[in-house]
Amino acid sequence: MSVDLDAALKFAVSIAKEAGQMMRDGQARRFSQDAGQEEKANSVDLVTECDQQVEKFLVAKIKAEYPDHKFIGEESYDGEKVTDDPTWIVDPIDGTTNFIHGFPMVATSIGLAIGGIPVLGVIYNPFLDLLYTGAEGRGAYMNESIKLPTAVRSLDSLSEALVAVEYGSSRRDPALSNKLDTFKRLTGDKRDGHKMVHSLRSVGSAALNICFVAAGQLDAYWEIGCWPWDVCAGMAILKEAGGASYAGKMTEKGWTGEPNAAIMAGRKYLFIRQVPAAKGDTVRAAQ
Ligand code: IPD
Structure with a gap:
């Protein structure tokens, strides 16, 4: 059709x-x-x-x-x-x-x-x-x-990024620990082996988080627990702006997500404007 x-x-x-x-x-x-x-x-x-x-x-x-x-x-x-x-x-x-x-x-x-x-x-x-x-x-x-331009400012390291995350409505373990561990790994001091991103934002709307990534107003957005209606429209907009969405899961080795084709593939999502250039410092590795 x-x-x-x-x-x-x-x-x-x-x-x-x-x-x-x-x-x-x-x-x-x-x-x-x-x-x-x-x-x-x-x-x-x-x-x-x-x-x-x-x-x-x-x-x-x-x-x-x-x-x-x-x-x-x-x-x-x-x-x-x-x-x-x-x-x-x-x-x-x-x-x-x-x-x-x-x-x-x-x-x-x-x-x-x-x-x-x-x-x-x-x-x-x-x-x-x-x-x-x-x-x-x-x-x-x-x-x-x-x-929305498809070419954006260069992000040399994830440490320069402004990243959106959400608490979402699932507040029980293991989801809660998974979220809090990720927030810590993103924000913690580099001297303790963390990424120390510029900061985290929590807008409270998955759809708007994705739009802000698409517009280059945020560099990445990570969340556990999104449903298709939270992400479908945003994925279409982000892709047209040169960004990418991944659905996947977190393991002890890191993020195993792949570029997302099927919006029901997973309920953990990562949306990025661009992958930082620094080797070994990808958004995915930080998850
Ligand atoms: C929620 C919001 C929230 C996100 C949740 C969504 P709703 O959608 O987008 O920011 O953390 O995962 O379910 O319930 O306000 O339509």
Whole structure:
């Protein structure tokens, strides 16, 4: 089934903007009422009424426009696998915890995968009015007019990097220890054998972390526990900006991830703008 990516991109931008207005309205309602939220897997895995409303809106629009395509959304997910069919993979509100706290790092994330490969991504933060887009062979853009350059400043060593990580919602071992060990290996002093990167950032939205890597505003982003709707749109944008995504696992020998083709391949992800030039100092080796 062939898909006109130019038309799909235009469509996805228009529904992302509408979803953004719903999020602004939802935030205004939350500020004026004692708005609540529900817990999913645990007390830090949250969903609001607005997440559900935005997802219903997006699924209705996508099904009307592309009745033959498949749909996977965070709030309606019921174990569907990503097949080879064109599949829209959507996070209505990525950064729900930020949304609940009124912290403006929140985005709607709309991705399209074909053959399991992310080919189109639209990520819109309505609170900062920041739009990131990318479609296969068409480049990646910020706010539609600023093309993200594929050549970026040279990073001689991982020690010069600004790296995003997230705590995510899985707070039990072994995941928690794995995250904390990685944070330590990245930030600790070189005299103790660590990488001592410039610093870590935790934006609270996987989609925005990936966009910031794509735009060269961050050098790398590492997280355990992402789902396809957290990463699909971002992968498409990052690839068009010259970056790479890896899915893999951490062993005592380091990161074993490979360039990612299938977005269900793993739930540990590494996104990079570029691999540092210094021998033996790759982002992968640091994991
Ligand atoms: C979460 C955010 C968070 C990341 C989690 C995601 P949600 O998505 O992107 O930054 O750490 O892994 O699940 O729940 O806000 O849509």
